[in-house]
Amino acid sequence: xxxxxxxxxxxxxxxxxxxxxxxxxxxxxxxxxxxxxxxxxxxxxxxxxxxxxxxxxxxxxxxxxxxxxxxxxxxxxxxxxxxxxxxxxxxxxxxxxxxxxxxxxxxxxxxxxxxxxxxxxxxxxxxxxxxxxxxxxxxxxx
Amino acid sequence: xxxxxxxxxxxxxxxxxxxxxxxxxxxxxxxxxxxxxxxxxxxxxxxxxxxxxxxxxxxxxxxxxxxxxxxxxxxxxxxxxxxxxxxxxxxxxxxxxxxxxxxxxxxxxxxxxxxxxxxxxxxxxxxxxxxxxxxxxxxxxxxxxxxxxxxxxxxxxxxxxxxxxxxxxxxxxxxxxxxxxxxxxxxxxxxxxxxxxxxxxxxxxxxxxxxxxxxxxxxxxxxxxxxxxxxxx
Numbered sequence: 001x002x003x004x005x006x007x008x009x010x011x012x013x014x015x016x017x018x019x020x021x022x023x024x025x026x027x028x029x030x031x032x033x034x035x036x037x038x039x040x041x042x043x044x045x046x047x048x049x050x051x052x053x054x055x056x057x058x059x060x061x062x063x064x065x066x067x068x069x070x071x072x073x074x075x076x077x078x079x080x081x082x083x084x085x086x087x088x089x090x091x092x093x094x095x096x097x098x099x100x101x102x103x104x105x106x107x108x109x110x111x112x113x114x115x116x117x118x119x120x121x122x123x124x125x126x127x128x129x130x131x132x133x134x135x136x137x138x139x140x141x142x
Numbered sequence: 143x144x145x146x147x148x149x150x151x152x153x154x155x156x157x158x159x160x161x162x163x164x165x166x167x168x169x170x171x172x173x174x175x176x177x178x179x180x181x182x183x184x185x186x187x188x189x190x191x192x193x194x195x196x197x198x199x200x201x202x203x204x205x206x207x208x209x210x211x212x213x214x215x216x217x218x219x220x221x222x223x224x225x226x227x228x229x230x231x232x233x234x235x236x237x238x239x240x241x242x243x244x245x246x247x248x249x250x251x252x253x254x255x256x257x258x259x260x261x262x263x264x265x266x267x268x269x270x271x272x273x274x275x276x277x278x279x280x281x282x283x284x285x286x287x288x289x290x291x292x293x294x295x296x297x298x299x300x301x302x303x304x305x306x307x308x309x310x311x312x313x314x315x316x317x318x319x320x321x322x323x324x325x326x327x328x329x330x331x332x333x334x335x336x337x338x339x340x341x342x343x344x345x346x347x348x349x350x351x352x353x354x355x356x357x358x359x360x361x362x363x364x365x366x367x368x369x370x371x372x373x374x375x
């Protein structure tokens with residue numbers, strides 16, 4: 001997606017920046033207010049903490065997929081791990097999901113055997129279920 | 143428990159009951175045993191297994207039931223709620239869910255709770271105390287399906303309200319069942335509106351469905367006003 005492309009672009013560009021150095025920045029305020037004059041660059045020393053921020057920032061980007069940069073000014077958010085109902089239901093059929101939990105209390109609400117009346121068996125459209133199971137199978141094969 | 147939260151939970155949506163008396167010795171022993179058992183579960187840190195699908199948060203299943211024939215006043219809600227287990231992945235969730243009976247098959251005054259790990263399904267928990275819940279009252283026969291859809295939406299992060307969701311409850315009662323979803327900040331109207339809209343969507347609720355938002359502060363006030371316990375709500 002375009003966001004991902006933007007992220008990749010930003011990773012590459014940030015890798016080459018040395019935030020501990022002084023660098024040239026353009027004052028946006030001056031540009032806006034005094035637009036008839038040539039923009040005068042400001043020499044600003046970026047605090048060394050920004051170097052750490054850069055490190056964590058790029059580490060985040062490299063480690064986590066689906067990252068979206070909101071703003072180039074180090075404002076960014078990381079998408080959450082989300083699943084649709086169909087994917088979750090599809091995963092119910094995999095062998096790992098059917099094992100009895102290791103620590104399951106002895107309690108009347110806990111069945112000795114797997115409770116078979118999962119709602120997707122009765123309410124889920126058969127064709128969609130097949131798709132979900134195929135999807136699950138493909139995940140398990142990876 | 144001996145504080146304001148010992149009060150009754152009056153609205154029946156997975157809430158507390160008062161604790162005015164001391165449990166008998168045999169009950170105390172049983173509760174201590176239960177605590178030990180639950181501590182063992184708590185100490186076991188859950189992580190997704192290799193190749194499993196991690197969830198955004200770890201969650202814990204809880205179960206509570208008012209013992210038939212015993213006055214509610216002798217029980218504390220906290221003592222009455224039982225931890226079933228925690229999970230960190232989709233597969234681990236299904237392991238628990240598949241081995242638990244469905245809400246529609248519960249009898250009596252029972253609740254299933256599914257809360258983020260570390261958050262107790264109690265008003266007074268730090269994560270809940272400023273929060274509230276959306277309540278939907280269901281005709282008998284709908285609880286199992288609605289509960290499943292609700293918790294799948296919660297685990298799948300379908301509500302899109304950041305860290306706001308605390309957990310969900312299904313409460314089985316005599317003439318109706320109630321599902322509710324708890325969030326952290328009752329005063330955040332944008333968040334509560336988004337939760338409401340998502341609930342409508344994931345539960346496929348008709349537009350005229352009555353949905354009630356109740357702050358936990360109000361629940362506490364109301365329950366204190368109802369003391370002493372005088373019977374089934």
